Amino acid sequence: MTEKRRVKFIVSYDGTSYHGFQTQEDPTNLPTIQDELMRAIQVLTGEEVKITCAGRTDAGVHARGQVVDFLTTSRIPDEKFPLAMNSLLPKDIAVVKAETVAEDFHSRFGALGKHYRYSIYNHRIHSPFHHRYSYQVYPPLHVAAMQEAAGYFVGTHDFRGFCATGSPVKDFVRTIWHCTLTVTEENLLLMDVMGDGFLYNMVRIITGTLVDVGKGKIAPESIPQIIASRDRTQAGTTAPPQGLALLEVWYNPLDFPFNLP
Amino acid sequence: MTEKRRVKFIVSYDGTSYHGFQTQEDPTNLPTIQDELMRAIQVLTGEEVKITCAGRTDAGVHARGQVVDFLTTSRIPDEKFPLAMNSLLPKDIAVVKAETVAEDFHSRFGALGKHYRYSIYNHRIHSPFHHRYSYQVYPPLHVAAMQEAAGYFVGTHDFRGFCATGSPVKDFVRTIWHCTLTVTEENLLLMDVMGDGFLYNMVRIITGTLVDVGKGKIAPESIPQIIASRDRTQAGTTAPPQGLALLEVWYNPLDFPFNLP
16 A cells, blocks of 8 residues: 655745635636646656645735645655646746645644735726736825834724625634734735634724724724624624635644744 | 927836847838837827837836837827726726927937846746746855846946947947846846946847856856956846846936936
8 A cells, every 4th residue: 555645835826826725615717726736646656636825815815925725645855846736837827836745734724823815906097017916005104103003903803793694604603813014115015913823804804894993984993892703793704815815825833923922 | 280299108028939129121020119109199190100219128128117208299188198098908008197398308318217126036947927037046145246247347347348349339338337236035036237338238248148157157246347347258148138127217317326426
């Protein structure tokens, strides 16, 4: 019997042309990231593997540090795997790193924390270079108010009001360690959020709420009571997918870029 | 008789999906930037205008500050023109600014200088976010040697050796005011070149030559004799189009970001 090993990939992708990460039961005319990875692994190893990922990104959402894992009998050395995969993948997907991990490694259930970034392009003229990777908001936003509001999300809260309705999840309590808004050149606002887990659409609803703060529709100091209301209608709209990117997934607290409180 | 005025646009575009700036006599299945601009102007003004541009970028080449001009009888105020155009243009093209200029303004012949940037992505793993906007070079480049070589391009030279063969141009003398290579995060090398004019493919051939320097194939101190040879075969290959972007065009020496020597 050939021995199996578990391989972990770090994957980067531009999600614009994909119907999200996960293979669709009822396929659209767009492929998924998982479809492309499975196809390339099959060409390379001859095996039809089952892939697990850390976070199932939606259609149009990007990743720089998505983590996937699968079992394989292939003897391809870890350091050769990325280039071999990349020669078979489309240009908008790249395997950045490959590593053989413990057989009980699970990219989803083993994840202790994640870092998402949401990009807002705040200008009345759209940018040909940012429109695939950001949410364009026309009126000038009140950034200081948004920065104040972002701080209120940090902590352990019941985020039921920041979850898409109909989610099958039972436990809505999540801890956010870090939530900041940074202004970069070119009218770009970057919302960085790190936490132990995120509900469905949670980052996009937090963003939509911060944009409402930036427009003056919501006062920053009312964020705690909006969270406490656990009422989806109190929070802002769901910001569109193309502004969102999964930057990093952590499996070891020693890798966190901050000290836990 | 309705009075005509000349309107100047500053245009930004991602050239990936276009067959260059200029309308093709023998059209491909890809549109051109000019086609899209003319179509939008026609919808807006009812006029079939003739558009002139500062630099006719090739297929796949980008621009952040392309300049175009045309004559129109339209009374649309300058400040309303960009949003009106942008509502009709695809997302990968944007009119950034509009201005009524002197009737004898000519975006090409009136240009006193241009700033081009060429982006090199120096890593063995391709980047899903940079591949549309950069030239991927695998082996680690010797950046200091490339920076030294870049300096030799500054000055007034006969650049015949840095021009695509078959160009109908008669005068190959151009002045380069500034030529530098900067390393940014994420393995990106940016070559910034500013000059009074550029021959066909000149920036891409300079880049190809610098890459050969970075690979150790050409010594930086041999650049002056390669220029002096006026021999295309002495210079490096033509770097691919997607790394190139036209950043700015100057019509007034007071706008130059440096003092002329």
